[in-house]
Amino acid sequence: MKAFTDVFIPLAYMVAAAFFIIGLQWLSSPKRARQGNVLSAVGMLIAVIATVLLEEIVDYTMIGVGLAIGALAGIVVARKVKMTAMPQMVGILNGFGGAASALVAIAEYFRYSSATMPSIDTSITIMLTTIIGAVTFSGSVVAAGKLQEVISGRPILFPLQQLVNLLFFLASVGIGAYLVISFGDPWLFLIMTTVALVLGVLFAIPVGGADMPVVICLLNSLSGIAGALAGFVVSNNALIISGALVGASGLILTQIMCVAMNRSIANVLFSGFGAHVQSSGAAVAGKAVKPIQAEEAAISLAYARLVIIVPGYGMAVAQAQHAVRQLADELDKRGVDVRFAVHPVAGRMPGHMNVLLAEANVPYEKLYEMEQINDEFSRADVALIIGANDVVNPAARHDVGSPIYGMPILNADHAKQVIVNKRSMNPGFAGIENELFYNDNTSMLFGSAQDAIAKVTKAIKEL
Amino acid sequence: MTEGLLSAIYIFVLASFAGFSVITKVPQLLHTPLMSGSNAISGIAVVGAILVGGRLEGQLQTILGLVAIALATVNVVGGYLVTDRMLEMFKKKPGEKK
Numbered sequence: 281m282k283a284f285t286d287v288f289i290p291l292a293y294m295v296a297a298a299f300f301i302i303g304l305q306w307l308s309s310p311k312r313a314r315q316g317n318v319l320s321a322v323g324m325l326i327a328v329i330a331t332v333l334l335e336e337i338v339d340y341t342m343i344g345v346g347l348a349i350g351a352l353a354g355i356v357v358a359r360k361v362k363m364t365a366m367p368q369m370v371g372i373l374n375g376f377g378g379a380a381s382a383l384v385a386i387a388e389y390f391r392y393s394s395a396t397m398p399s400i401d402t403s404i405t406i407m408l409t410t411i412i413g414a415v416t417f418s419g420s421v422v423a424a425g426k427l428q429e430v431i432s433g434r435p436i437l438f439p440l441q442q443l444v445n446l447l448f449f450l451a452s453v454g455i456g457a458y459l460v461i462s463f464g465d466p467w468l469f470l471i472m473t474t475v476a477l478v479l480g481v482l483f484a485i486p487v488g489g490a491d492m493p494v495v496i497c498l499l500n501s502l503s504g505i506a507g508a509l510a511g512f513v514v515s516n517n518a519l520i521i522s523g524a525l526v527g528a529s530g531l532i533l534t535q536i537m538c539v540a541m542n543r544s545i546a547n548v549l550f551s552g553f554g555a556h557v558q559s560s561g562a563a564v565a566g567k568a569v570k571p572i573q574a575e576e577a578a579i580s581l582a583y584a585r586l587v588i589i590v591p592g593y594g595m596a597v598a599q600a601q602h603a604v605r606q607l608a609d610e611l612d613k614r615g616v617d618v619r620f621a622v623h624p625v626a627g628r629m630p631g632h633m634n635v636l637l638a639e640a641n642v643p644y645e646k647l648y649e650m651e652q653i654n655d656e657f658s659r660a661d662v663a664l665i666i667g668a669n670d671v672v673n674p675a676a677r678h679d680v681g682s683p684i685y686g687m688p689i690l691n692a693d694h695a696k697q698v699i700v701n702k703r704s705m706n707p708g709f710a711g712i713e714n715e716l717f718y719n720d721n722t723s724m725l726f727g728s729a730q731d732a733i734a735k736v737t738k739a740i741k742e743l
Numbered sequence: 744m745t746e747g748l749l750s751a752i753y754i755f756v757l758a759s760f761a762g763f764s765v766i767t768k769v770p771q772l773l774h775t776p777l778m779s780g781s782n783a784i785s786g787i788a789v790v791g792a793i794l795v796g797g798r799l800e801g802q803l804q805t806i807l808g809l810v811a812i813a814l815a816t817v818n819v820v821g822g823y824l825v826t827d828r829m830l831e832m833f834k835k836k837p838g839e840k841k
Binding site for chain 1: 745747748751754755756758759760761762763765766767768769770771772773774775776777778779780781782783784785786787788789790791792793794795796797798799800801803804805807808809810811812813814815816817818819820821822823824825826827828829830831832833834
């Protein structure tokens with residue numbers, strides 16, 4: 281039996297890892313993505329079964345209880361969660377993953393004592409896993425709290441913040457390094473863990489709500505790295521491979537988000553962007569916006585050939601995606617070519633806007649990425665902007681003084697006519713005036729997205 | 744450095760490269776399911792948790808293991824199910840929606 285499991289279990293882990301990679305590969309097209317996810321889940325099941333079969337596993341009660349509690353909770357959250365709340369959900373799950381890895385390392389730490397010190401590389405990985413897992417956990421809880429608006433979504437800043445962060449970072453690493461050498465003292469180990477938990481909080485609180493996609497991606501990556509490190513601790517290749525995959529995925533997404541905002545990761549994490557309302561607005565001084573009524577907007581849209589809709593987070597907050605889809609359907613019936621232009625940072629996590637529109641049954645063929653659609657705006661008769669702001673602000677192109685200067689934007693201003701739906705003239709999240717609203721070919725359709733869009737749809741039906 | 748650690752680092756680096764090359768091909772459209780799906784994969788920590796919780800080494804290990812198993816399982820089950828829920832929405836063909 282032992283010889284059999286010695287061969288079977290590592291092979292099972294290898295199969296699991298292969299399934300994870302193939303599953304991720306199938307995510308490259310919406311047609312096969314769902315099967316890919318199932319395959320990945322099967323891989324996980326294989327890995328879990330293989331682990332339970334390991335000879336050293338003797339206590340099945342606790343495992344059963346843990347799996348049952350976790351599975352039940354997982355099923356409930358996955359069913360209940362609203363699509364608008366996906367970023368929080370992913371955030372908190374990242375935190376759980378990080379916490380699980382840290383707990384594995386903590387449990388391993390307490391197996392040893394100064395008398396039975398583990399090898400140096402085991403103790404290094406124990407300390408690293410504990411620190412990274414703890415930072416991932418508390419950082420994710422704060423990020424999810426901010427997204428859920430339990431904690432203020434605005435950046436929370438205090439004097440000497442970066443110095444304090446640096447001190448906490450050095451403290452956790454310093455204590456960790458000391459423990460690698462001396463190992464003993466469980467109190468010091470607990471202090472290190474606590475310092476790491478505080479560090480996670482400090483890391484997440486200065487980041488503003490609109491920058492959350494970056495933080496969520498980074499925490500996603502950290503949860504993977506923590507998992508891989510936990511794999512080093514318990515010498516398990518399945519953990520190392522899967523952790524590396526997730527770490528890579530999170531890093532790529534972090535990079536994509538930063539490029540889409542033309543900001544460095546350091547700038548996102550440390551600048552407290554949007555804490556102070558900046559007014560660059562020199563270009564808009566003395567200009568007034570032109571309001572438009574639903575009926576007028578309906579005529580422009582109904583007789584257009586190409587309409588490009590630019591949805592932003594405001595649309596999601598107003599739960600207006602269904603109203604928007606009805607409008608698109610109505611236009612579609614009249615033979616108008618309707619497309620959706622999705623900016624990479626629209627929403628609160630990568631790809632969030634696509635999910636919200638898919639939930640409202642907008643076919644994914646109608647969703648276009650920025651690079652695909654930016655040249656089409658000049659052909660568009662109407663660009664309809666719903667709850668988006670900074671991602672269509674032309675100041676990003678030419679106003680060197682603007683905080684969003686250099687950020688790639690959607691060329692909505694190139695359309696023949698621009699209709700902007702907004703509740704009021706309050707500036708967007710970054711607190712920047714938007715020149716687009718003051719352009720000659722721009723009209724403002726005021727009102728909450730759901731009402732305003734429904735009115736337009738009604739007016740089109742009556743035409 | 745022990746040989747075990749070295750081969751673990753080998754595996755880690757190679758898997759990272761595999762991850763990079765596969766994930767750069769995922770379109771923006773599917774980035775949210777990618778995150779929740781990869782999130783579920785990071786729930787693989789459940790394997791580590793089973794190892795520390797199931798060995799019957801001491802009460803502390805058992806309790807920590809139990810908590811870790813439960814947390815990682817929420818991650819795994821919640822992650823895969825919610826990803827499936829999202830991908831189901833993407834799979835619908837335009838003709839089926841009305």
